[in-house]
Amino acid sequence: MILFLAGTSDARELAIHLQRQGYSLLATVVTESAAESLRANDIAYQVGRLSVNDMVAIIQKHEMTCVVDASHPYAEEASKTAMAAAKACDIPYIRYERPKEEFISPLITEVEDYEEAAKLAQAHKGTIMLTTGSKTLEVFAKHLLCDDIRLICRMLPNLENMEKCNRLGIKQKDIVAIQGPFSESLNKSLCEQYNVTLMITKESGKVGSVDEKISAALQLEIPVILIKRPKVQYDNFGTSFEKVTQLLGGFLK
Numbered sequence: 001m002i003l004f005l006a007g008t009s010d011a012r013e014l015a016i017h018l019q020r021q022g023y024s025l026l027a028t029v030v031t032e033s034a035a036e037s038l039r040a041n042d043i044a045y046q047v048g049r050l051s052v053n054d055m056v057a058i059i060q061k062h063e064m065t066c067v068v069d070a071s072h073p074y075a076e077e078a079s080k081t082a083m084a085a086a087k088a089c090d091i092p093y094i095r096y097e098r099p100k101e102e103f104i105s106p107l108i109t110e111v112e113d114y115e116e117a118a119k120l121a122q123a124h125k126g127t128i129m130l131t132t133g134s135k136t137l138e139v140f141a142k143h144l145l146c147d148d149i150r151l152i153c154r155m156l157p158n159l160e161n162m163e164k165c166n167r168l169g170i171k172q173k174d175i176v177a178i179q180g181p182f183s184e185s186l187n188k189s190l191c192e193q194y195n196v197t198l199m200i201t202k203e204s205g206k207v208g209s210v211d212e213k214i215s216a217a218l219q220l221e222i223p224v225i226l227i228k229r230p231k232v233q234y235d236n237f238g239t240s241f242e243k244v245t246q247l248l249g250g251f252l253k
Contacts, residue, residue, distance in 0.1 A: 011070030
C-alpha cells in the first residue's frame with residue numbers, strides 16, 4: 001500500500017490514475033471538501049494534518065511500501081514531514097509536483113517568500129489583490145493593512161477563512177470568497193471591479209490557474225509580485241503522471 005498526500009486537484013487525479021494502475025492507496029487530505037473526488041472513486045482517505053509521528057504510525061500500521069507526496073507546491077512543511085516519515089520507516093519517497101509556468105515581463109517582480117512580498121508591497125499605494133490564499137494571511141495583514149492601501153483578499157469560501165479575516169481586521173467588503181479555478185476573463189473583471197493596482201500571487205502552475213491571473217493583470221498593465229516556489233531538494237521527482245508511475249515501477253517491482 002502507498003501513503004499518498006493528495007494536496008491538489010491534479011494530485012487527486014493522480015491518485016485515481018495510480019489506483020487504475022492497480023496500486024493500493026491511502027490518501028491524506030486536509031479538508032473534507034478535498035476528499036470528495038477520492039470518495040467518489042472509492043479511494044481510502046484520511047482527513048487532517050499529520051505530524052511525522054502520525055505518518056510513521058500509519059505507514060507501520062498498514063505496512064506501507066512507499067510514500068507519494070503530491071501536496072501543494074507551496075506545502076513545504078507537508079513535504080518535509082513526508083520525507084522524514086519515509087526515511088524513518090526506510091521506504092521510498094516520491095515527489096509529484098505540477099510543472100512550473102515561466103513568465104517574462106518588466107511588470108513581474110519575483111520574490112523568495114511571503115514576507116519579502118509583503119514588505120515589497122508596502123511601498124505601493126492603491127488597491128492590492130492578494131491571491132495567495134488564507135494560510136499566510138497574517139503576514140500580509142501585518143504589513144499591508146494601512147490607510148494608503150486597500151487589501152483585497154481572495155480565498156476559499158469557508159467558515160475558517162472568514163473567521164480568520166474577522167480576527168485580522170479584514171473588512172467584509174475586501175474579501176472575495178470564491179472557489180477556483182478562474183478564467184482569464186473573470187480575473188480581469190475582478191481586477192477592474194476593484195480598481196486593482198498591484199497583484200500578489202504564487203507560481204502555482206497551470207492547474208493552479210496562475211497563468212490566467214498573471215495574463216489578466218498584464219493585459220491591464222497591473223504590476224505583479226510573484227512568489228517563487230520553496231526550494232526543497234527531492235530525491236525522486238516527477239512532474240507528470242507517467243514519471244511517477246515509472247518511479248513507482250522501479251521501487252515496487
